[in-house]
Amino acid sequence: MSLKHAILAVLSHGDRTGYDLVHKMDGSVANFWPASHQQVYLELKKLDELGFVQYREKEQKSRPDKKVYKITKTGIGELKSWAEEPLVIATPKDELMIKIFAGHLLEPKHLANELHRVRELHQSKLDEYLAIEKTRFQGKLTPDRLAQYLTLRRGILFEKSWIEWCNESLKRL
Amino acid sequence: MSLKHAILAVLSHGDRTGYDLVHKMDGSVANFWPASHQQVYLELKKLDELGFVQYREKEQKSRPDKKVYKITKTGIGELKSWAEEPLVIATPKDELMIKIFAGHLLEPKHLANELHRVRELHQSKLDEYLAIEKTRFQGKLTPDRLAQYLTLRRGILFEKSWIEWCNESLKRL
DNA sequence: CGCCCCATGTAAGCAGTTACATGATTAC
DNA sequence: GTAATCATGTAACTGCTTACATGGGGCG
Numbered sequence: 001m002s003l004k005h006a007i008l009a010v011l012s013h014g015d016r017t018g019y020d021l022v023h024k025m026d027g028s029v030a031n032f033w034p035a036s037h038q039q040v041y042l043e044l045k046k047l048d049e050l051g052f053v054q055y056r057e058k059e060q061k062s063r064p065d066k067k068v069y070k071i072t073k074t075g076i077g078e079l080k081s082w083a084e085e086p087l088v089i090a091t092p093k094d095e096l097m098i099k100i101f102a103g104h105l106l107e108p109k110h111l112a113n114e115l116h117r118v119r120e121l122h123q124s125k126l127d128e129y130l131a132i133e134k135t136r137f138q139g140k141l142t143p144d145r146l147a148q149y150l151t152l153r154r155g156i157l158f159e160k161s162w163i164e165w166c167n168e169s170l171k172r173l
Numbered sequence: 174m175s176l177k178h179a180i181l182a183v184l185s186h187g188d189r190t191g192y193d194l195v196h197k198m199d200g201s202v203a204n205f206w207p208a209s210h211q212q213v214y215l216e217l218k219k220l221d222e223l224g225f226v227q228y229r230e231k232e233q234k235s236r237p238d239k240k241v242y243k244i245t246k247t248g249i250g251e252l253k254s255w256a257e258e259p260l261v262i263a264t265p266k267d268e269l270m271i272k273i274f275a276g277h278l279l280e281p282k283h284l285a286n287e288l289h290r291v292r293e294l295h296q297s298k299l300d301e302y303l304a305i306e307k308t309r310f311q312g313k314l315t316p317d318r319l320a321q322y323l324t325l326r327r328g329i330l331f332e333k334s335w336i337e338w339c340n341e342s343l344k345r346l
Numbered sequence: 347c348g349c350c351c352c353a354t355g356t357a358a359g360c361a362g363t364t365a366c367a368t369g370a371t372t373a374c
Numbered sequence: 375g376t377a378a379t380c381a382t383g384t385a386a387c388t389g390c391t392t393a394c395a396t397g398g399g400g401c402g
Contacts, residue, residue: 001388001389002266002268002271003389003390005271005275006271006274008275009271009272009274009275010274012275012277012278013274013277017353017354018353018354018355019352019353019354023352028274029270029271029274030264031264031270032264032265032266032267032270032271033266033267033270033271034263034264034266035390036390036391036392037353037354037355038354038355038356038390038391038392039389039390039391041353041354041355042355042356042390045355060352060353062398062399062400063351063352063353063398063399064352064353064354064397064398064399065353065354066352066353066354067353067354076278079275079278080275080278080279083271083272083275083276083278083279084279084283086287086290087268087269087272087287087291089269089291089294089295090207090266090268091203091204091205091207092205092265092266092267093175093205093206093207093263093265094205094206094265094327095175095260095263096260096262097202097205097206097324097327098175098178098179098182098202098205098206098256099182099256099260100320100323100324100327101179101182101183101186101201101202101320101321101324102178102181102182102185102252102253102256102320103256103316103319103320103323104185104186104316104317104319104320105185105249105252105253105256106253106256106257108316110257114259114260117259118260118262121262122262142277143276143277143281144277146276146277146345146346147273147274147275147276147277148274149345150273150276150342150345151270151273151274153338153341153342154267154270154273154338157334157337157338158334160334161330161331161333161334164330165326165327165330168326169323169326172319172322172323173319174360174361176361176362190380190381190382191381191382191383192380192381192382196379196380208362209362209363209364210381210382210383211362211363211364211382211383211384212361212362212363214381214382214383215362215383215384218383233380233381235370235371235372236370236371236379236380236381237369237370237371237380237381237382238381238382239380239381239382240381240382
């Protein structure tokens, strides 16, 4: 399971609340390991029981209290030994490809409209990533920032490959 | 859920046994919706109960008997109306990106070795796809074959984007 | 007055994985 | 003889989704 390790990886870059983990993650883990708030709070609880994280309650006036989570030494150890294991590549699931595979049953026009729409969605995601690259990853990077940048670059190349595929597919239809 | 529809999509291209669905799917659905044999047999059972597929038992000498599944008219209807719904893009889960995100905790050399290894895995997948393209998708294609070809092209562009990412990441490390 | 943001949780159910189970034939 | 291929299933468990639940503050 990887949500546990995704959370530990984020916490290795700095302390966060459950709410932060779910939301403020632009250009970060949310783009390659999405999770609902329910799932995140559940995993934080488990990680706490395992001793991989600790939290301190922080009272706030005019806002609900919150729990700020911090990764422990044991947590860092666990994350490191997990990250060192050789990766087994999992083929990603892709619903659109199933629809395309069934595309011979549909109106070509309907399919083309859908491809246009999907292309625009990927284009705006790409624009978003490029903006982050421009504003937040210029010049020399520390190892910590480089790790984050590499994941952003993956997002950029991924979105580009989608846009390219949409374009060539539209030509072939 | 999509495994049901993945199976229906394959059956819309021709009759198959459960065994076929799990195995002989090179350049097909297995590359974007992998499933274990247990899962496939279970879904076939459910699809049968729903009336979306039918099977005839086929006795074989010197081989175990098998069930050849065929999509029904109701099944085609279900597949079509599902495929016509606008797609909601799901961000794919990617374990490697979590490891990269935690990369600042690892030896740079270890990370580089891992990236080399991953690149080779994607390269061989790409070679496989390119071979299929060359041998099986030359010349003018029927709508049915075109649908299959587009999914293959997606695989090709996907693997290329991985190789490119590995190369640029290795330079940055 | 209603909607969005902040902030955290429980419970039921479904999709998918891992483990267990069987058995004949063919190829080396 | 032993490994791989063909062929189909059940049972237990885990990860994740969907639905339900609460409640104050700020903004228009």
